[in-house]
Amino acid sequence: MSVVESLSNSMSIEVKESCEETAQRGRGRPRDExxxxxILEAALEVLQEVGFANTTTDAIAERAGASKATIYRWWSNKAAVVIEALRKQVSRDTPFADTGDLVNDIHLQLQGFVEFLTGWRGRVFKAFIAAxxxxxxxxxxxxxxxxxxxxxxxxxxFERHKERGALxxxxxxxxxxxxxxxxIYFRLLAGHGRLDADFAKSVGDMTIRSLVTS
Amino acid sequence: MSVVESLSNSMSIEVKESCEETAQRGRGRPRDExxxxxILEAALEVLQEVGFANTTTDAIAERAGASKATIYRWWSNKAAVVIEALRKQVSRDTPFADTGDLVNDIHLQLQGFVEFLTGWRGRVFKAFIAAxxxxxxxxxxxxxxxxxxxxxxxxxxFERHKERGALxxxxxxxxxxxxxxxxIYFRLLAGHGRLDADFAKSVGDMTIRSLVTS
Amino acid sequence: MSVVESLSNSMSIEVKESCEETAQRGRGRPRDExxxxxILEAALEVLQEVGFANTTTDAIAERAGASKATIYRWWSNKAAVVIEALRKQVSRDTPFADTGDLVNDIHLQLQGFVEFLTGWRGRVFKAFIAAxxxxxxxxxxxxxxxxxxxxxxxxxxFERHKERGALxxxxxxxxxxxxxxxxIYFRLLAGHGRLDADFAKSVGDMTIRSLVTS
Amino acid sequence: MSVVESLSNSMSIEVKESCEETAQRGRGRPRDExxxxxILEAALEVLQEVGFANTTTDAIAERAGASKATIYRWWSNKAAVVIEALRKQVSRDTPFADTGDLVNDIHLQLQGFVEFLTGWRGRVFKAFIAAxxxxxxxxxxxxxxxxxxxxxxxxxxFERHKERGALxxxxxxxxxxxxxxxxIYFRLLAGHGRLDADFAKSVGDMTIRSLVTS
DNA sequence: ATCTAATCGAGACGGTACGTCGAGTCTTCCC
DNA sequence: GGGAAGACTCGACGTACCGTCTCGATTAGAT
Structure with a gap:
């Protein structure tokens, strides 16, 4: 089982696809959108199922019903495909809690974030960070x-909490x-302990303790 | 099969065997320490020179004057060797502080860890986490x-600090x-802020505040 | 999976495709003949230089300017390559005689085979049988x-000889x-007697005698 | 699965073990007969079960309850052990038939030989020839x-048959x-056709035909 | 209505590293 | 000093994946 995959992606990744590119279209067959x-959908699926290290371009191509040549025509390497696929998925989660109560805000926010990470988006998010x-x-x-x-x-x-004097x-x-x-990031990435609501609660408590005394 | 090896944190080539090691020493040629x-030293050198992604078991074996078979007898895969090599160095260069003073211990440890991450080993470490x-x-x-x-x-x-009543x-x-x-992991991976001695100090202070009130 | 390849006994690099070959040509890049x-030529050279036992797929691949993967795509293992390489050469250098005269055919064939076995290819052939x-x-x-x-x-x-009534x-x-x-195999392997043109002649004569009376 | 094993056995094999060697016994522990x-028995068993190519010195050593070092102390390589083990087993089969009737003698002899080869001795015999x-x-x-x-x-x-005028x-x-x-050797080693009593009969008939006409 | 060029699926190719296996050697302890 | 245990070096094996390439088949805009 291969472990490493990140060889030479130090070069920037071509992802930008502005709409006006169709204007300069030449003679030949246009790109098949x-x-x-x-391909991007297939990449995401494969990624979720087997993880980045076991994701192969062949697998993506096969699932997409595309050919490897097509992939490499538009993306410089495997990482670029996967990264672009990830980018869209990790866009939005719950907005920051704003109940007016500092303690409550912190706890709600941490709960929400842990929930976000627990589930399939967590897997994708981890891959995102790794990338x-x-x-x-x-x-x-x-x-x-x-x-x-x-x-x-x-x-x-938090600035508003400061103005109110709560902070x-x-x-x-x-x-x-x-x-x-x-x-939370630490446990997500190192996996040395449970990442659940209890943990979120504890982290919140601890954070708040460190504030009150200051 | 992973190689657990938390027996001796001795920093040198000592072949000294502690009491419980003689127990597991059966007949046959003993492991060549x-x-x-x-091998571990070679792994570290290769790692430093070519980076994690370009480190190969063949290169490690050749530089160590060992054979690949020997590497795979004791470590389950390339990753395990490299991880142990780097961890050994950290344990050696940055042993967990044990000054008898809790506050001091925490600060020293965080300083050491941040220092470790600043430099080529930090890059390797990020690659580890990604992998x-x-x-x-x-x-x-x-x-x-x-x-x-x-x-x-x-x-x-920390258990000793508890016994002393400091914790x-x-x-x-x-x-x-x-x-x-x-x-610290968070800033290392997300890169949204400086990762230096000042930050280490701040994190230490905050940690300690959260303890005192508890 | 063994590679049956009894299509073209052409001795050169012809990429000419006969009618039934176009049938199996699907899409995709065609096999590089x-x-x-x-590869087959390289196998033969390596075989001659270092002997069967010391022939490695890496050596064949390198000399052929091909990759090991290509070799293993078309031949199940090292043995298959080497066998086909040698067999091709025999078919080329010693095609089964077809003079139209049965007696002549038999004698010529046995002469050719004995000649083949005398020399380095005989040694290789013995190694084949041993393996x-x-x-x-x-x-x-x-x-x-x-x-x-x-x-x-x-x-x-021989079937054609049957149709002509010679057999x-x-x-x-x-x-x-x-x-x-x-x-001939017997003498090759047991080495209890000379393996030369005279012997080939005698075996041919004896074979023919046994036919005439039948 | 490895195919080749015959690397460097061009050197002669030390097998002679005369009884008077015990006389010159030196100081240390004498050889354990x-x-x-x-070891020889184990070699034969392993050989029969898995064939020469899959016979490993480790397997022989383990089955014999011996160590590899002991094997290599007394035999120069794997082939030497196996060969010595084989030598004793392939010693005797049925004596040449001598009924007084030439045709009968030939048929009986071929039948007997084919029978000998069919069964476990045949496997050993093949390995013997290969070696x-x-x-x-x-x-x-x-x-x-x-x-x-x-x-x-x-x-x-046959000389007696000549004197009698049968030949x-x-x-x-x-x-x-x-x-x-x-x-018969040919079919035994190449395995391209059945090796049974019918075949023995056919070979006998053919041999006799070739004689009668001469 | 062609011509021409860019694109597509398919899949073979060179290359590189992987992790495994076996041969034969060496080192320790035990008898 | 022989022998069992077993770790060691060496070198080849066959596999997997990457990123490139070469086909024949499509698909439009240009002629």
């Missing part, structure tokens, strides 16, 4: 499109968010 | 040969460790 | 890829072939 | 100890014997 879609470790361009996208917007959303809410002004929000999410 | 050490997400066998090795032994090491020290008896050590390491 | 030829005794898979290849095709070739010619209809061709080749 | 016997192809020393022994004595025996009987004086007995045994 159906095939493209089938980001191997490809700088994808890592950038991971931060910009996923991590940062969600942190901004959370920080806005001390001098609390480092970056650190607070790391304290909340870090342990 | 020198070869074992050479673990993709391949169940690798994930198992990663947990068994890296995560769990390190945690055991830390928990023993409340009812503290959940698993949770404590997640609180310490989680934020 | 040049590579196939190169066939020890390994069922090899034995199967040896029968399918060597013995049977050669016998079919001969039987076709009685009730002659058992299997037995006839055993009578011709058996004594 | 029981172990030697066990002779790879080792000159063993080939010599095969000829001297097995082939030639039996041919002499047969020739004596023409000018018949080449060597050739006659090759005609009788060759086809």
């Amino acid at each position: 159906v095939a493209r879609t089938r 980001a470790q191997n490809d700088p361009a994808f890592a950038e996208s991971f931060r910009t499109d996923w991590i940062l917007p969600r942190r901004e959303e959370a920080k806005e809410i 001390a002004k001098n609390v480092d929000l970056e650190l607070l968010l790391d304290a909340m999410y870090g342990p | 020198v070869a074992r050490t050479r 673990a997400q993709n391949d169940p066998a690798f994930a198992e090795s990663f947990r068994t040969d890296w995560i769990l032994p390190r945690r055991e090491e830390a928990k023993e020290i 409340a008896k009812n503290v959940d050590l698993e949770l404590l460790l997640d609180a310490m390491y989680g934020p | 040049v590579a196939r030829t190169r 066939a005794q020890n390994d069922p898979a090899f034995a199967e290849s040896f029968r399918t890829d060597w013995i049977l095709p050669r016998r079919e070739e001969a039987k076709e010619i 009685a209809k009730n002659v058992d061709l299997e037995l006839l072939l055993d009578a011709m080749y058996g004594p | 029981v172990a030697r016997t066990r 002779a192809q790879n080792d000159p020393a063993f080939a010599e022994s095969f000829r001297t100890d097995w082939i030639l004595p039996r041919r002499e025996e047969a020739k004596e009987i 023409a004086k000018n018949v080449d007995l060597e050739l006659l014997l090759d005609a009788m045994y060759g086809p």
Whole structure:
């Protein structure tokens, strides 16, 4: 069983497909957008079923009813296909809780995130993070499109808690968010312990304790 | 089959056998500990030079002056060798701090870990985590040969702090460790913020605050 | 899976496709007949230089400028390649005589076979037979890829002699072939007597005598 | 599944074990003759069960309750052990038939030989012949100890038939014997057709036909 | 109504690494 | 010093996957 797959994806991945590209269409047969879609769907299915390491381009091609040549014509390598497939799936989860009560917000948010990770989206999300470790361009996208917007959303809410006095002004929000999410990411990726509602509760409690004393 | 090897954290080539090791020594030629050490060292060198993805068992074997068969006799696959090699080095270069002072221990440990992650070993470590997400066998090795032994090491020290009364008896050590390491893993993998001594200090402070109130 | 390939005894690199070959040509890149030829030639060269026991698939692949995968796509194992390579050469250098005269055909064929066995290919052939005794898979290849095709070739010619009336209809061709080749195999393997043109002549004479009276 | 095993047995095989060797016994523990016997018996058993190609020294050692070192101390390689083990088993079969009637003698002899080959001794005999192809020393022994004595025996009987006038004086007995045994050896080793009483009968008939007309 | 060029499915190809297996050697302890 | 146990080096095996390539068949815009 092969373990490594991330050879030379240091180069940027061509994913952008702007609509106006059809304008410059030359003479020949136009790109088959159906095939493209089938390939991405197939990639996601295979990925979910067997994991990244056991995902082969042959398997994707076969399931998509496409040929490997078609895959490699449009994506530079296996990782690029899978990553583009993942990108669409990991887009949205529940918005940050905003009940007006700090303790409640934290607990609800952690509960929701753990729920999101438990289930098939968790598997995909793990693959998503893994992919980001191997490809700088994808890592950038991971931060910009996923991590940062969600942190901004959370920080806005925490800012309101600060204004209400529920949260001390001098609390480092970056650190607070790391304290909340870090342990959950850790268990997700290292798998050394259960990742369930109880754990979410404990992490929330601990986070809150570290705040109250400050 | 994974190779559990939490017997001796001795840093050198000592063939010294502790009492319980003589028990399992039957007849026949004993395991060549020198070869074992050479293999781990070679793995580390290859890892450093060509990166995780380009590390091959043949290269390790050749550099170690050992045969592939010997590698596969003692480690279930390439991943296991590489993981153990790196973990050994960490245990050696960054043993869990044991100064007798809880606060100090936590800070020192986090400083050491962040330092470890800054540099080429950090890149390798990220590759490990990525690989673990993709391949169940690798994930198992990663947990068994890296995560769990390190945690055991830390928990023993915390247990002593509990006995001394520096730490409340009812503290959940698993949770404590997640609180310490989680934020660091998070920044390592998501890259949304700096991963330096200051951050380590902040995480340590926060962890300790959450303990004092409990 | 053994590769039956009794289609074209063409001695060169012709990619010419006969009528029934187009039938099995589906879509996709067609088999590279040049590579196939190169592999068989390389096998023969390696065989000659280092002997059967020291012939490796890697060596054949490298010399042929092919990949091992290609070899194993078309031949079930090393033995099959080597057997086919040698058999092809024999069919080419020593095609079954077809002069129209039965007596002549038999004598020429036995002369050619004895000549073949005298020299390096005789040594290789002995190694083949030895290997066939020890390994069922090899034995199967040896029968399918060597013995049977050669016998079919001969039987076709004998059938024509039957139609011309030179050979009685009730002659058992299997037995006839055993009578011709058996004594030669016997001396080759047991080495109890000379294996030369005189012997071939004598065996031919004796075989013919046994036919005339029948 | 490995096919080849005959690497470097071109060197002569040390088998001689004269009884007076015990006289020159030195200081240490004397050779364990029981172990030697066990090894040879084990070799024969393994050989019969799995064939030469699948016979491993480990398997022999394990079954014999011996160690590989002991095997290699007394035999130069795997072939040497197996050959010595075989040598004793293939020693005797039925003596050449001598009924006074030439036709009868030939048929009886061929029947007996085919019977001998059918059954477990046939398997061993095949391995015996195969071994002779790879080792000159063993080939010599095969000829001297097995082939030639039996041919002499047969020739004596045929000489008496000549004196009685049942056989023409000018018949080449060597050739006659090759005609009788060759086809049987051929089928035994190439396995392209049945090797049974019917075949023996046919070969006998054919041999006799070739004689009568001469 | 062709011609021409880009695209598609299929699948063979060179290459690289994998993990396994067997041969024959060596090292320890036991007798 | 022989023998059992078993770890070691060496080298070939056959497999798997990657990314490239070459076919014949499609599919439009250009001529």
